[in-house]
Amino acid sequence: MARSTEDTAPARPAGKSLKPLRRFLPLLTAYRLPVALAFLALVVAALATLIVPLAVRRVIDHGFSAEGSLLINQYFAVMLAVVAVLALASAARFYLVTWLGERIVADTRDLLFKHLLDLSPAFYEANRSGEIVSRLTADTTQIKSAFSTSASIALRNLVMLIGAAVMMVVTSPQLSGLVLLAIPLIVLPLIFFGRRVRALSREAQDTLAHSAAYAQERLLAVTAVQSFVQELTAIKAFKDATAVAFDASARRTRARAFLTGAIIFLSLGSVTAVLWYGAREVITGAMTAGSLSQFVLYAVLAASALGELSQVWGEVQAASGAAERIAELLDEKPAIAAPLSPVPLPSPAKGEVVFDRVSFHYPTRPDGPALEDVSFAVAKGETVALVGPSGAGKSTIFALLQRFYDPQTGRVLVDGVDVRQADPRAVRSRIAVVPQETVIFSGSVLDNIRFGRPEASLAEIKAAARAARIDEFAERLPKGYDTEVGERGITLSGGQRQRIAIGRAILRDAPILLLDEATSALDAESEALIQEAITELTQHRTTLVIAHRLATVRNAGRILVLDEGRIVAEGQHGELAQTNPLYSRLAKLQFSAQSA
Ligand SMILES: Nc1ncnc2c1ncn2[C@@H]1O[C@H](COP(=O)(O)OP(=O)(O)OP(=O)(O)O)[C@@H](O)[C@H]1O
Numbered sequence: 001m002a003r004s005t006e007d008t009a010p011a012r013p014a015g016k017s018l019k020p021l022r023r024f025l026p027l028l029t030a031y032r033l034p035v036a037l038a039f040l041a042l043v044v045a046a047l048a049t050l051i052v053p054l055a056v057r058r059v060i061d062h063g064f065s066a067e068g069s070l071l072i073n074q075y076f077a078v079m080l081a082v083v084a085v086l087a088l089a090s091a092a093r094f095y096l097v098t099w100l101g102e103r104i105v106a107d108t109r110d111l112l113f114k115h116l117l118d119l120s121p122a123f124y125e126a127n128r129s130g131e132i133v134s135r136l137t138a139d140t141t142q143i144k145s146a147f148s149t150s151a152s153i154a155l156r157n158l159v160m161l162i163g164a165a166v167m168m169v170v171t172s173p174q175l176s177g178l179v180l181l182a183i184p185l186i187v188l189p190l191i192f193f194g195r196r197v198r199a200l201s202r203e204a205q206d207t208l209a210h211s212a213a214y215a216q217e218r219l220l221a222v223t224a225v226q227s228f229v230q231e232l233t234a235i236k237a238f239k240d241a242t243a244v245a246f247d248a249s250a251r252r253t254r255a256r257a258f259l260t261g262a263i264i265f266l267s268l269g270s271v272t273a274v275l276w277y278g279a280r281e282v283i284t285g286a287m288t289a290g291s292l293s294q295f296v297l298y299a300v301l302a303a304s305a306l307g308e309l310s311q312v313w314g315e316v317q318a319a320s321g322a323a324e325r326i327a328e329l330l331d332e333k334p335a336i337a338a339p340l341s342p343v344p345l346p347s348p349a350k351g352e353v354v355f356d357r358v359s360f361h362y363p364t365r366p367d368g369p370a371l372e373d374v375s376f377a378v379a380k381g382e383t384v385a386l387v388g389p390s391g392a393g394k395s396t397i398f399a400l401l402q403r404f405y406d407p408q409t410g411r412v413l414v415d416g417v418d419v420r421q422a423d424p425r426a427v428r429s430r431i432a433v434v435p436q437e438t439v440i441f442s443g444s445v446l447d448n449i450r451f452g453r454p455e456a457s458l459a460e461i462k463a464a465a466r467a468a469r470i471d472e473f474a475e476r477l478p479k480g481y482d483t484e485v486g487e488r489g490i491t492l493s494g495g496q497r498q499r500i501a502i503g504r505a506i507l508r509d510a511p512i513l514l515l516d517e518a519t520s521a522l523d524a525e526s527e528a529l530i531q532e533a534i535t536e537l538t539q540h541r542t543t544l545v546i547a548h549r550l551a552t553v554r555n556a557g558r559i560l561v562l563d564e565g566r567i568v569a570e571g572q573h574g575e576l577a578q579t580n581p582l583y584s585r586l587a588k589l590q591f592s593a594q595s596a
Pocket residue numbers: 125362363364365369370388389390391392393394395396397
């Protein structure tokens with residue numbers, strides 16, 4: 001279940017059963033012509049069906065008499081034509097309506113994905129990605145049925161029901177009056193079971209998402225599961241989650257089965273009762289056999305339309321439960337958004353960074369400040385190293401600078417503009433990040449470098465790759481730069497992944513560089529290659545680096561020492577090593593093992 005980033009998740013609206021689905025209706029306005037054609041096909045098919053009983057009466061009342069032998073050929077010829085029209089119109093209706101359903105689902109998925117990309121990290125901290133993916137796939141598939149097959153069946157049967165009811169009244173008002181009495185009997189279970197189906201469907205989708213999230217998390221870390229020999233635990237936990245999802249689906253299906261059974265019994269039962277009454281009318285001569293047959297055919301049509309409608313009603317209710325889950329996600333407001341009229345950043349870019357008395361705690365940790373009263377300024381082209389024990393707040397500084405969160409007090413300025421007043425995309429465009437753990441997407445080596453700037457030319461990408469010392473390994477791969485790297489880059493070594501990250505940042509060519517040095521030890525050769533690549537990257541750029549290497553702190557113009565969210569010292573390596581006990585301890589622990 002998605003939790004709101006705000007602490008108070010809004011309660012789900014109860015009762016208004018189809019509201020969540022209605023919200024997706026406007027998507028149909030883009031497809032007016034197919035909607036109109038589908039409607040036309042629907043009406044034609046329904047009319048064709050309604051003509052059949054009329055023909056049947058004529059055949060029974062006149063066709064079997066001596067003078068009717070000529071007419072009978074005509075009647076059957078007309079019927080054949082009607083059947084052909086019915087078949088054609090039904091095929092067209094099926095195609096168009098299914099097409100529309102698929103379209104709505106595709107559009108909903110696009111809309112949802114776009115929205116998801118706008119949501120800030122705070123949202124993803126509170127929700128599991130597997131559950132979100134389940135909404136994107138399983139729940140949208142559920143609403144597909146509501147907009148395609150269900151809509152098609154519902155509309156056809158609605159038209160049929162109305163048409164058949166009208167024809168019943170025309171054929172025998174007296175018998176129709178009797179049928180009228182049965183209607184409340186049929187509508188009540190529809191309402192009762194419909195509600196139940198919707199609630200149970202919501203539950204079924206929730207539990208399904210839960211098991212999907214579990215599977216995704218374990219599969220992403222399958223090697224960890226295997227190396228800790230936790231397969232059996234994982235299998236059992238997944239089996240339990242699947243069982244819960246299965247039970248929920250079974251309950252939903254039971255409710256739908258009851259609904260369908262009840263409607264079929266009640267509607268066909270009433271037809272039987274009316275037929276019994278009608279048969280007596282025919283015996284007393286108050287009604288012709290043909291009229292009774294015609295009436296009964298219409299009544300059967302109406303009853304089966306009702307039966308199908310009830311089934312569809314169950315499906316629509318189930319879809320409504322799924323739609324509710326999608327709507328919740330769509331209603332999630334991004335915690336970070338551009339102001340109505342964002343202040344443009346000065347052009348040309350300078351690459352200046354200022355933290356002005358910044359205090360911040362993460363939304364999920366209201367009582368634990370991550371930064372307290374942090375102030376510093378980094379001038380254009382300067383390199384500043386951040387050093388501090390684990391959890392001191394170094395990565396948090398990077399996160400605030402990219403405006404993934406807003407500080408509770410104080411300001412973060414990029415090129416003199418408070419990042420809260422600027423468009424977050426504009427701020428991030430001025431920044432290139434080399435994270436400690438490189439994110440690699442499935443695709444080729446080239447694709448992964450291009451991620452830094454998708455519009456870059458091949459020559460630019462190759463140049464960046466050379467500068468980042470990627471060519472050194474890429475050319476030895478089976479297909480060179482076109483080699484597929486596998487999901488999350490599992491076919492590359494740690495050092496190779498880091499160089500791709502550096503290549504991306506070089507290609508991005510942003511004035512501000514945020515570099516989180518890898519802590520993992522590399523062999524001397526890789527290390528040397530990475531240092532060369534980094535030197536290339538930091539030239540002419542404002543650089544903030546979370547330092548783990550002696551060479552880095554030595555080369556930095558200035559070092560900020562962080563401890564428990566505060567800046568506790570500032571200076572250069574030589575002097576800090578002498579004067580600051582925390583720094584000298586960290587330097588001994590972190591840097592002493594390495595040569596410069
Ligand atoms: N997304 C988050 N949600 C809640 N708390 C967080 C989050 N990220 C970090 N923290 C907390 O904020 C504090 C500062 O973390 P930060 O990641 O900035 O430390 P760091 O100096 O980068 O540490 P390291 O060197 O280990 O990466 C820590 O106490 C950490 O537990």
